[in-house]
Structures are given as C-alpha cells and as structure tokens.
Amino acid sequence: MMMIAPVGGAKHRLLPSCSIVALLAALALPMQADAAGTRAGSTISNTATASFDAGGGATTIDSNRVDLLVDELLDVTVDSSNPADVPTTPGATGQVLTFSVTNNGNGVEAFALTTIANAGGDDYDPAVTQIYLDNGDGLFDSSTDALYTPGANDPSFDPDESVTVFVLATTPGSAADGNRGIISLAAAAKTGTGDPGDSFAGQGEGGGDAVVGSTGADGQDAGAFLVSAATVTLVKSAVVTNSLSTADPIPGATITYTIVATVAGSGSVNGLAITDDIPADTSYVPGSITLGGSVLSDAADADAGNYNGTRINVALGTVAGGQTRTVTFRTTID
Amino acid sequence: MRTGLFLLLAALMPGPALAANQVALDNHVFVERVSTDAEGKQRILLEEPKVVVPGDRLVFVLNYRNAGAQPADKFVVTNPMPAAVRFADAGDTRPFVSVDGGKQWGLLADLSVPMADGTRRAAQPADVTHIRWAFQTPIPVGGTGKLMFRGVVK
Numbered sequence: 220m221m222m223i224a225p226v227g228g229a230k231h232r233l234l235p236s237c238s239i240v241a242l243l244a245a246l247a248l249p250m251q252a253d254a255a256g257t258r259a260g261s262t263i264s265n266t267a268t269a270s271f272d273a274g275g276g277a278t279t280i281d282s283n284r285v286d287l288l289v290d291e292l293l294d295v296t297v298d299s300s301n302p303a304d305v306p307t308t309p310g311a312t313g314q315v316l317t318f319s320v321t322n323n324g325n326g327v328e329a330f331a332l333t334t335i336a337n338a339g340g341d342d343y344d345p346a347v348t349q350i351y352l353d354n355g356d357g358l359f360d361s362s363t364d365a366l367y368t369p370g371a372n373d374p375s376f377d378p379d380e381s382v383t384v385f386v387l388a389t390t391p392g393s394a395a396d397g398n399r400g401i402i403s404l405a406a407a408a409k410t411g412t413g414d415p416g417d418s419f420a421g422q423g424e425g426g427g428d429a430v431v432g433s434t435g436a437d438g439q440d441a442g443a444f445l446v447s448a449a450t451v452t453l454v455k456s457a458v459v460t461n462s463l464s465t466a467d468p469i470p471g472a473t474i475t476y477t478i479v480a481t482v483a484g485s486g487s488v489n490g491l492a493i494t495d496d497i498p499a500d501t502s503y504v505p506g507s508i509t510l511g512g513s514v515l516s517d518a519a520d521a522d523a524g525n526y527n528g529t530r531i532n533v534a535l536g537t538v539a540g541g542q543t544r545t546v547t548f549r550t551t552i553d
Numbered sequence: 554m555r556t557g558l559f560l561l562l563a564a565l566m567p568g569p570a571l572a573a574n575q576v577a578l579d580n581h582v583f584v585e586r587v588s589t590d591a592e593g594k595q596r597i598l599l600e601e602p603k604v605v606v607p608g609d610r611l612v613f614v615l616n617y618r619n620a621g622a623q624p625a626d627k628f629v630v631t632n633p634m635p636a637a638v639r640f641a642d643a644g645d646t647r648p649f650v651s652v653d654g655g656k657q658w659g660l661l662a663d664l665s666v667p668m669a670d671g672t673r674r675a676a677q678p679a680d681v682t683h684i685r686w687a688f689q690t691p692i693p694v695g696g697t698g699k700l701m702f703r704g705v706v707k
Binding site: 256257261263264265266267268269270271272273274277278280281282283284285287288289290291292325427428430432433 | 575576577578579580581582602603604605606607608611613615617619621623624625626627628629630631632633635637638692706707
C-alpha cells in the first residue's frame with residue numbers, strides 16, 4: 220500500500236491524450252444548471268480516465284461510470300411585495316396586499332395558497348375576501364387576474380419562476396387610526412411538505428423521489444395594512460352685539476357665529492364641508508361668511524362658500540390631520 | 554508523430570480490455586449526509602447514493618491499483634467535472650485543474666478566467682471543468698492509492 224502524492228510540475232503539463240477522452244466524456248453529460256439547481260430527473264454521470272506507460276507505450280483506461288439520478292427538491296419562498304405598510308381606512312373594502320411566490324425547487328410544482336390574518340402581533344385582523352393570481356403584468360385587476368380557488372387552480376410553475384399573488388381584504392370599521400393589521404400568505408408544495416430531507420417516493424419529476432428542501436416545501440411572508448384615519452371635531456360659538464353695547468340678544472342685535480373644524484389623526488378627511496342652518500327668527504347678514512378670515516361671496520361660485528336662503532355652506536375639501544379651519548357668519552335677530 | 558498515433562489508438566480502443574491486467578481505476582461517488590444526534594452533535598456520514606438533490610455534497614473517490622507486471626510510468630488520472638456538479642475542493646491531493654474545458658492546466662491558484670470586459674479574474678473552484686493528477690514517479694507493481702475531490706450538486 221503506498222500513496223504517491225502527485226505534485227504539479229512542468230514535466231506533465233501538456234497531456235493531449237487525456238484531453239481527447241475527457242472532452243468526449245464531458246459532451247455526453249447533462250448540461251442543465253440554473254439557480255434553482257439541476258433539473259429533477261436528470262442524471263449526473265462521472266467517469267475518470269487514467270493514462271500511463273507500463274513499458275508498452277501510453278495506455279488510457281476508463282474508470283467505471285457512476286450515474287446518479289437527480290431527485291426533485293421541493294422548495295418555495297413567499298415574499299411580500301409591499302415595501303411598507305399599505306395605508307387603509309376603517310371599513311374600506313378591496314384593500315390589496317401583493318406577494319410573490321417563487322418555486323425554488325428543481326421541478327415543476329403546484330402550490331396551495333392560504334392566508335393567515337389572526338396570528339397576532341398586530342392591532343386588528345383584516346378580513347381576507349379573495350386571493351387573485353396575477354396575469355403577468357404585476358398590477359391587480361379583478362377583470363383580468365384569476366380568482367384563486369384552492370384545489371381548483373393552484374398555481375403550477377417551473378423552477379426559478381415566480382407568480383404574483385394579490386390578497387384582498389376588508390378593514391373592519393372598528394379599526395382605529397394607527398392600527399396595524401397583518402396578513403401572511405403561505406404557499407405549500409402540493410406534492411407534500413415536511414422537514415428538510417423528508418421524501419415522497421416516486422413523486423418527483425422525472426420518476427425520482429420528491430425531497431423536501433431547506434424551506435420545508437412551504438413558505439410564508441407577511442404584509443401589513445396601516446389604518447390611516449382622521450376625525451373631525453366641530454366647535455361652534457356665538458357672540459352677540461347690539462346697539463346698547465351689551466351682550467343681550469335683543470331684536471336688531473347681531474350674532475356672530477364661529478365654527479372651528481379640527482381634524483385629528485394620521486390620515487386626512489376628504490370632501491369636508493360645513494353647513495349650518497340660519498336659526499329661526501334671525502336673518503342672515505349678506506356677505507358675512509368668512510373662511511380663515513377671508514370673506515366669501517354668497518353665490519355658489521368659484522369660492523368655497525355660499526348662502527342659499529336657508530343655510531350657509533363652506534366646502535373645505537381635503538383637510539389633513541392636525542389642521543383646523545375657522546368659518547364665521549353673522550345673523551341679526553328679527 | 555509516432556506518439557500521436559499511439560495516443561489516438563489508445564483513445565479508440567476499449568480501455569478496460571486493454572488494461573484489465575495492468576492498472577485499474579475504480580470510481581465511487583458518495584454523498585455527505587449531515588445528521589444531528591440527540592446531543593446536538595453533527596455527524597457526517599458518507600453514503601453511496603443512487604439519487605441526489607441540488608445542494609448535496611458529493612465525494613468522488615478514485616482508487617487506482619497497478620495490477621500489471623511492470624511499473625506504470627507517467628501515470629495521469631483525469632476526471633472531467635460532471636456539468637451538474639460544482640467543484641469544491643480536492644482535499645490535500647493537489648491536483649492540476651482546468652477552467653477552460655481541458656485546454657490549459659495548472660494549480661487553481663495559478664489560473665484565471667476571462668471576463669466580458671477583456672480583463673481576467675482569479676479562477677474560483679466553481680470554474681473548474683476538469684481535474685487531473687499527474688504522478689512524478691512510477692506506480693510500482695502492486696502499488697495502490699486513492700484520489701478524491703468534493704463537489705456540490707448544482
């Protein structure tokens with residue numbers, strides 16, 4: 220028994236005979252390799268050659284060939300495609316979270332999709348209404364994307380491929396400003412899931428086994444909604460002035476009403492309008508509406524205010540949380 | 554020219570028949586399976602697999618034996634990497650490798666790979682296409698030995 224340590228040296232640098240045999244062997248080998256790994260069902264063959272001279276000139280021999288069948292590896296990852304929490308409002312329907320499901324295995328595989336919205340770690344549970352499979356454009360459109368029905372159209376795709384999945388949810392009306400609601404999307408290989416190394420005999424692509432990979436053949440990731448709500452508080456006050464320079468509400472006295480709208484919260488209020496009926500036994504003082512100290516006309520025109528004979532109206536539009544609007548108008552006591 | 558003719562004949566002839574009574578080269582492939590025992594210790598087991606999955610670590614073992622009546626001089630063993638296996642290391646056996654399909658040979662540390670921009674970068678284990686051991690002294694009659702390298706299923 221002896222071991223001769225082979226040492227690289229100039230003596231045997233060029234050995235064309237071996238190259239010929241070696242290249243022939245290389246050409247016969249499967250040539251598939253991508254990020255997800257060698258395709259399931261392919262064969263890895265290994266043969267070595269030796270050349271030597273035992274006195275009769277150079278001789279080349281082949282070793283025995285070892286063939287290994289590549290089994291199907293079951294691996295999947297799910298990634299949330301929303302870089303940040305998705306804003307929502309209390310009671311909103313059709314709120315969309317986007318996920319990407321990737322087949323990290325080395326064979327075609329179908330995956331079952333489920334959602335988990337009650338795992339905790341958040342402030343409320345979004346109510347999942349539907350799951351849609353993207354048609355390839357990456358944008359949610361219920362008329363062109365496919366509504367997912369578990370067991371009926373489980374997405375099946377090639378190694379290294381991804382599908383975009385949209386999860387639609389309703390935000391409960393009870394959710395408050397600043398609340399977070401988490402939904403996880405889970406994808407599980409239809410062939411089976413389990414601990415890494417578990418195998419399903421004969422169920423792999425190409426006739427081999429299907430072997431659970433490092434992901435456990437299931438994956439999940441979480442996306443979150445963030446409730447961005449706003450509340451409006453109106454405070455109305457009145458000041459009476461009269462010709463006697465007292466605060467008595469005598470006929471002919473003027474009442475100046477002040478309405479302060481305060482918007483609170485992280486969101487904003489759209490289409491906010493202040494409407495106030497002119498009280499009985501008083502008369503509106505024409506041209507007396509002000510917004511933020513500026514006078515508005517009574518006509519329904521380009522400015523935000525108007526008076527229609529029975530009430531004043533001031534359209535404030537969109538007001539963000541933390542802001543106030545002050546509206547005043549005057550009446551006289553009949 | 555004479556040498557060239559000999560080499561061509563050698564390549565065309567069925568090797569084992571010619572060399573059955575001279576030098577034998579025996580090829581085994583094992584997979585390293587890591588198991589964790591009850592105490593959390595990792596054990597590496599070598600199994601002879603029929604099937605593998607991407608990511609499996611393979612150990613290729615080549616046993617040679619000079620069964621002939623003469624010492625075998627200029628003994629060279631060449632193993633092309635299977636395309637689906639990424640070379641990892643060859644233990645302490647210090648082989649020559651090729652990173653260009655067998656055209657040029659050298660120690661991995663001495664080889665480089667052309668880049669798209671015309672420059673060259675140092676060769677990495679993953680670039681290896683062929684492995685070769687060239688013995689500087691003849692294998693004596695009855696001499697045996699073992700060569701090995703590791704690879705990972707792509």
